[in-house]
Amino acid sequence: MKKILYILFIALLQSQLSTAYCQLSTELLKLHSLRQVEDSVQLIMDIDLIDVRLNTERSLELTPVLSSPKGREVKMKSVLVNGRHRQKAFEREVELNGWQKQVASAHYAVIPLKAENRKVVRYRQAVPYENWMREAQLDVQTDLCGCGGEPAEWDSRKLANRIILEGVKEYNPTIHVAYIRPEAEQVKARSEQSDVFLDFPVARTEINPSFGNNPRELAKIEQIIGGIRSDKNLTVTSVLITGYASPEGNVNTNNQLARGRAEALRNYLSMRAGIPSHLYQIGYGGEDWEGLAWLVQQSYIEPKATILSIINYYNPEERKNRLKALNGGGPYQQMLHQLYPQLRRVVARIDYNAKNFNVEEAKQVIKTQPRQLSLNEMFLVANTYPEGSQQFIEVFETAVKLYPENPVANLNAAASALKAGDQVRAERYLQNVVRNTQNGNAVRDTGEYYNNLGVLEMLKANTAKAKSLFKRASEKNLDAALKNLDEIKRKEEAEKLLRN
Structure with missing residues (x-):
């Protein structure tokens, strides 16, 4: 009751x-x-x-x-x-x-x-x-x-849909991903670049180390060069110094200023940085219209579209006249005070070669200076760890961060992500393979690419798509694809038993 x-x-x-x-x-x-x-x-x-x-x-x-x-x-x-x-x-x-x-x-x-x-x-x-x-x-x-x-x-x-009965078990397929071993770099050329904003007295181009912001700016470039020179694994091959000027006033005067600033920094560094003088090169950037266009695009100065159109479609003198006249000169004054100072600079690029490392050396270098490693060296480091381990995954993640446009780096990062069960990252890296123009077409037509894309579809339960991709990969004699086809067959047989 x-x-x-x-x-x-x-x-x-x-x-x-x-x-x-x-x-x-x-x-x-x-x-x-x-x-x-x-x-x-x-x-x-x-x-x-x-x-x-x-x-x-x-x-x-x-x-x-x-x-x-x-x-x-x-x-x-x-x-x-x-x-x-x-x-x-x-x-x-x-x-x-x-x-x-x-x-x-x-x-x-x-x-x-x-x-x-x-x-x-x-x-x-x-x-x-x-x-x-x-x-x-x-x-x-x-x-x-x-x-x-x-x-x-x-x-x-x-x-x-059903109860799993005793004696009949669900089959969880083992996925088989594939990697491409990157080609070794014969010469591992690298570079570091820095914008140096030096202050000069009016109409002067020689550097006064204590003038204005010069102590800070000179320390910045000296620190970069010093770090490269002190590393026994690196050899400086050249130093390219390019001077730029903001595009107001006379073109010839601006070109002379840009060149004079570049030569001044070269002279300063050649006496202090310990790099042989024959390794220095001077680049002449002149009036930096390209830099101005980029700064305008990032700024809130309006009318932005009109300003960019003037920069892109007229010769330098006509640009200056039109920019000064635009909207009574208001936008020009904003650019003159907010953007032009950022264009008066010297760009220093230090080119250097990194030594080739054996696997044991590379395992240490990747912890502190991974940029010194090639994709091939990182691939060899990854394979000293168990596939799917945290260290294994981290190496491929490091590789794709350093070489984000490289299709092989993206393909291998996708494979390690799939092995870790991370479909989101794997899909993003596989999409990057398609987007990349640097040998992207060649990588997209490999068995490894078709196989890894098939694994992604299999994890999404798109079995028909996965089968089709594995078959394409198997036609290129990829063993992993044949194993994946066998895994799908085993899963389908187990599901049939469950239904019956």
């Missing part, structure tokens, strides 16, 4: 609340396992209450149900979630009527929806196994707002 009264109480409690507010997360339920364990069926799932919004007067009930095509069904214990006020009413009625046993029998858990309970709840429940359950599916009936069976307020969502 108490059980009947308790059921009537729950129905009444819900029917009184048909207009209350309830909002559910789209990821409310996550199935972990539904399988036969000896003489029972065990269900393990998560119920995510983090984003559930429930009116304080309302309740929400979730009930797992096993059902067969022939109409047989078993309801498992439900989870009852109560709003704050509803929980108080629920507790009063249970205590008043002595329904504690009925609550335990009907519900897996009764959860008051308050801050500390907004979490993922693990549901673990078992029911006796019966033969008809071989064809059973799992649904979770959700009384969305506890509205006593109102059609618009009730939902049922399927979580599993």
Whole structure:
């Protein structure tokens, strides 16, 4: 009698609340396992209450149900979630009527929806196994707002097509990715570049080390050169110094200023940096219109489109006249004070060669100076670690960060990401292979590329696409592709057994 009264109480409690507010997360339920364990069926799932919004007067009930095509069904214990006020009413009625046993029998858990309970709840429940359950599916009936069976307020969502029976196991395929060994660099040419903003007295080009911002700017370039020269693994091959001027005033004067600034920095460094004078080269940048266009594009100066059009389509003198006249000269004054000082600079590029390293040396260098390594050297370092290990993945991540435009670096980073189960990163790197113009077409037509793209599709459960890609890869004699085709075959055979 108490059980009947308790059921009537729950129905009444819900029917009184048909207009209350309830909002559910789209990821409310996550199935972990539904399988036969000896003489029972065990269900393990998560119920995510983090984003559930429930009116304080309302309740929400979730009930797992096993059902067969022939109409047989078993309801498992439900989870009852109560709003704050509803929980108080629920507790009063249970205590008043002595329904504690009925609550335990009907519900897996009764959860008051308050801050500390907004979490993922693990549901673990078992029911006796019966033969008809071989064809059973799992649904979770959700009384969305506890509205006593109102059609618009009730939902049922399927979580599993079948129970995994004893003696028949799901087959989780092993993925086989493929890597391309990068070509070795015969000469590992590298460079460092720095913009140096030197201050000069009016109409002068010789450097005064203590004038204006010169101490800071000179220290910056000396530090770069000093770091390269002090590294026994590096050899400086040239220093290119290019002077630039802002494009106001006379062109010839600006060209002379740009050249004079470049020569001044060369003379300064040749006396202090310890680099032979014959390694220095002078570049003449002159008026830096290209730099101005870039700065305008990044700025808030308007009308930006008109300014860029003037820079791009007129000769230097005409540009100056039109820019000065534009909108009464307002934009020109902004550029003159905000942008032009950034164009009066000297760019110093230090070219150097890095030595070739054996694997043991490279394993140390990658920790501190990875730019000194070639892709080939990093590939050899990666293969000293177990495939899929953290160190293995980190090496390929380092390689693609240093060589983001290189299709081989992207392909190998995709392979290591796939091995780690990271589909998002893998897809991004494979897309970079397609985008890259540096030998990208050649890499896109390799068995390794087709295979790794096939692995991505297999992980996405796009089996037909995966098969097609693996077949293309196998036509290029890639062993990994044949193994992946065999893995798909094994999975399909296991699924067939599960269906039967």
